[in-house]
Amino acid sequence: MVYVIELVGFDGDDTLWHSEGYYQEAHAEFEQIVGRYVDLGNLRLHDRLLATERRNIKLFGYGAKGMTLSLLEAAIEITGSRISAADLHRIIGIGKHVMSHPVKLLPGIREAIEAVAARYKIVLITKGDLFHQEQKVESSGLADLFHRIEIVSEKDERAYRRVLGEFGIDAGCFAMVGNSLRSDIAPVVALGGWGVYMPYHVTWAHEADTDFAASSPRVVQVQGADGIAEAVSELGLRTAA
Template sequence: MLAPGALTTIGFDADDTLWQNEQFFRSSERHFADLLAPYADVPDLSGRLLAVEKRNLDLYGFGIKGFTLSLVETAVEVTEGRVPASIIADILAAGREMLRHPVETLPHVTQTLEALSDAYRLVLITKGDLFDQERKLAQSGLGDFFDAVEIVSNKDKATYETIFRRHGDGAERAMMIGNSLKSDVVPALEAGSWGVFVPHELTWVLEHVDAPVEEPRFRQINHLGELLPLLGDLA
């Protein structure tokens, strides 16, 4: 019989927790600004793009395809419809390049997953485009470490309650690890899980919230190499 509160299941975010992601969005945004420079003088182009992305989230969801569509819409908006078709083609080409970019796993990921895979049920919990997330997982070579993979449209309390009930012994015996306080940590804590924040130097502004430092099940580590010692302290 399990001891009260014993941890049996660990969930991992994917983008910018297991592999690089946001840096490719930032690079594409800089390229976008260069493409538009001859056609529009927009002091806060990033702010205009962010407003369009926020407006489109409910329609397109998270991921590269929605981002690319938001780039096109922003280009049309800020140029008042004058953007040439050639620039639209360049934006679409940049989106395709993002979808083809090789996966770059982050430090300590493979060793940590290998060490944990025999002792815990490991679940990959990621949001975004289904095809793209499946592609990245396949290219990463990490798929065999996971007992289950959940690609979801959103991450909230109900998401974690459902997933940790389906693939584990309930949220109370689970831990969620990720680089987003808003998506990975706070809703997992609300569900009753442990929540471990692993900051990444680049995190999308819409994922920023205050750290829940008063929550007894909240922890923060600098990188995944510190996860095994943390689990040892909690045992």
């Protein structure tokens, strides 16, 4: 069966707009707070915090709210409940700051989306807290470019299969653009689709935890937004081949 790319999906965080840097700043401020109570050098703090966040994903989901609750839990556990109410309040403030950060688009991303939209139907597929993601989409000024916007709790084969089913499109006719091999590329390729991988300069350890290789023949890697349209065209040629 010969496939033709009909639908292109775009990730949101760290593909269209900057995001992970704000979370990294939040973790750094968290370390400063907790460091007043314990010796961080002996704690393996990054590993313990990541373990807490991973454990809580199924309960709290992704995003700033889940991160904040995990920071509070980790702070209480790490300090043996010695952390003050004032410092717990500071941690809540860290989460609020992440929730309210400005939406800054990656260089050239609007032009890249417009170029792809001139040839294909496009859909925004982003995961995280519904309220926060809706806020980001609205603030980005990009919503009018997409045929549809999907905010999902998890990006896995099931989620992509549902989206493709609602469009009535086979996975072989779908390409996904994103910065995460784990969430944006691997599940789509597993379904028989295609990927444009655009790495971001910093990646959350949870998203980096994958054995999927970017060298897959179903993936084209680009270094910036200006390479996206050409990469999608290249995938179109590969589907025909």
